[in-house]
Amino acid sequence: MKLLKKVLGIPVVLILITFIIACSKQDEFERVVVKLDKVHDGDTISVIINGESETVRFLLVDTPETSHPRLGEQLFGTEAKEYTKKLVERAKKVELEFDIGPKRDKYSRLLAYVYVDGKMVQEELLKRGLARVAYVYPSNSRYLEQIRVIEEESKGKGIGTWEVENYSQEDGFHPEVMESQDKTSVNDKQNTHNGCDIKGNINSKGEKIYHTPDSPWYEQTKAEV
Known part of the structure; x- marks a missing residue:
């Protein structure tokens, strides 16, 4: 009886294999x-x-x-x-x-x-x-x-x-983002020069003198302020 079930089960297995192959072929779209x-x-x-x-x-x-x-x-x-x-x-x-x-x-x-x-x-x-x-x-x-x-x-x-x-967004590409970032970068550099890079010292008369990075004596100046 068990042998008969095994024999009868073979066609079923073949049918399933054929079905799987047929389904996989349907997934292959024509080019x-x-x-x-x-x-x-x-x-x-x-x-x-x-x-x-x-x-x-x-x-x-x-x-x-x-x-x-x-x-x-x-x-x-x-x-x-x-x-x-x-x-x-x-x-x-x-x-x-x-x-x-x-x-x-x-x-x-x-x-x-x-x-x-x-x-x-x-x-x-x-x-x-x-x-x-x-x-x-x-x-x-x-x-x-x-x-x-x-x-x-x-x-x-x-x-x-x-x-x-933010250059690539859902509605397209935005080159203006780069322009905005460039302006921010320039402003940051200017703020850095205006805030941290200026050297200050006091001369013999007690006068306060400030040197920006563009000043001719900037490199030689030792900052006191």
Whole structure:
């Protein structure tokens, strides 16, 4: 009886294995092999697909601009573009993967996950802090969770765009933050000179004389005050 149960159980096991294999295959999303045409920006390229050139906007990420008509060139924009260019130009195979949502944006650009020799470009940009997670829509968010983890790791390391505090924010990149920090740095230096670096002494007549770092006798003066 026990032997019969074992024999009867074999087909059940085979069915389960077949089912698991079938499910795993469903997780493998179709990719389309394309040929690189041109790199526009860190998050935008053009490819040849079905014999025509199509502009592709990377899903779920945003990189600083390099030639925006209003924003101009932003910090780390050139680095992001050059890194994307290096990845796609050196790749033996470039592929696109589409999500379940709209395949084009309002500018008629294709929306896709871009792969170079099996590696997702979005992830590679995030690993180096050259992109932020952005333009998230529920219907096109297949890999949102895993790329957010990468973004947090880069943020924690303070690399790329995360080197400058508050430069990368939820609504975009903020170069004005750098200007504000530069002004603060200059003010701090001025305050240091005005507060701590001024040397004071008293001459033979009892007159109090003050020397700033720009004074000709600053180095020779021994501070009394």
